[in-house]
Amino acid sequence: MGKQSNAARKAKYERIADDLRDAIRAGEYADDGRLPSESDLMARYGVARMTVRQALSVLQNEGLTESRKGSGVFVSPTPVTGSARLARLEKHGRIYSPGETSTDHVAMIRSCTDGDVIEQLEIEPHDEIVIRRRVFRQDGKPTVVALSCIHMRALAVVPELLEQGQLTPFWQKTYTERTGIEITRSPERRSARLASSDELAALEIDIPATAAVPVLVLHTTFRTADGPIEVWEDVHAPGLWQVDRGTE
Known part of the structure; x- marks a missing residue:
């Protein structure tokens, strides 16, 4: 009897933690966190x-929340993965977590020499690609440099890709609306390297x-039926915990 009671109690708090975790991933606490x-x-x-x-202890141990004395429990101000960000955008139309903004949105066409991007986009070395770059900030502090490396065939459908500044709506949504072609994404891959001066x-x-x-x-690599169309690279600032909130 004792074992059954303990198991039932554990299952209940885990279910509550799962429910709150899903709500955090969905951006339900985006207003004030x-x-x-x-x-x-x-x-x-x-x-x-x-x-x-x-x-609540489960969520805090996972780095998803933090307790503020006299104020309550808040979503932690930590960088969110690109995959989680897009999942939340697709489901709820929210790209930012509480206290997050983005700046320095820049668009350009460049010859591609990055071996990993060349492989993932299935292009030849020095082929031109569209690059869109932005910096995500948490409470004003830069946390992530995000780079979108986009296949040139997307530009014919979404010429707005070369517009400077933030694109609204997200360009992939515009591409799908105009072509009827669905864009899917691969599982997020994680590695480490030395940061460039830029x-x-x-x-x-x-x-x-x-x-x-x-x-x-x-x-994260995105594909259509015609092949890969975008590689999204997130470079996280050193010394910060990175949390995956919502890749489902």
Whole structure:
């Protein structure tokens, strides 16, 4: 009997944690980042305070939330993965997490020499691609340099890709609306490398020119029936936890 009771109690707080995690991923707390109070959660789920605290502890241990004395529990101001960002955009139309903005939106055409991008886009070395670059900020501080490397065939459908500034709506949505062709994405790939001088400048990291700074790099490849169409690269600032909120 004791074992069954413990298992049931554990399953309940885990279900509550799962529910709140999904809500965070969906951007339901994007306005101010504050989760419901313990009393509200107790009433919502019909459970004891200890069960609610266990669920909140799970989220805090995962780095998704933080407790602020006298104010409550808030979504942590941590960089979100590109895949999670897009999943939230597709489902709820929200691209930003609480306190997040983006700046320095730049568009250009460049000859591609990056071996990984060449492989993922299935192009030849020095083929031209469209590049869109922006910097995501959390409470004004730069956290992610995001680079979209886009196949030239997309430009014929969405010429707005070369417009400077933020594109609204997201260009892939425009592409699908105009062509009826669905764009799918691969699982996110994660690696690390040394940051370039341009990336360090965008992240506002001031160090000697000879210093080496390792950064976390995330790649997501997008495809149509005609082949790969975009490689999205996120370069995360060093010293920050990166949290995957919502790749489903």
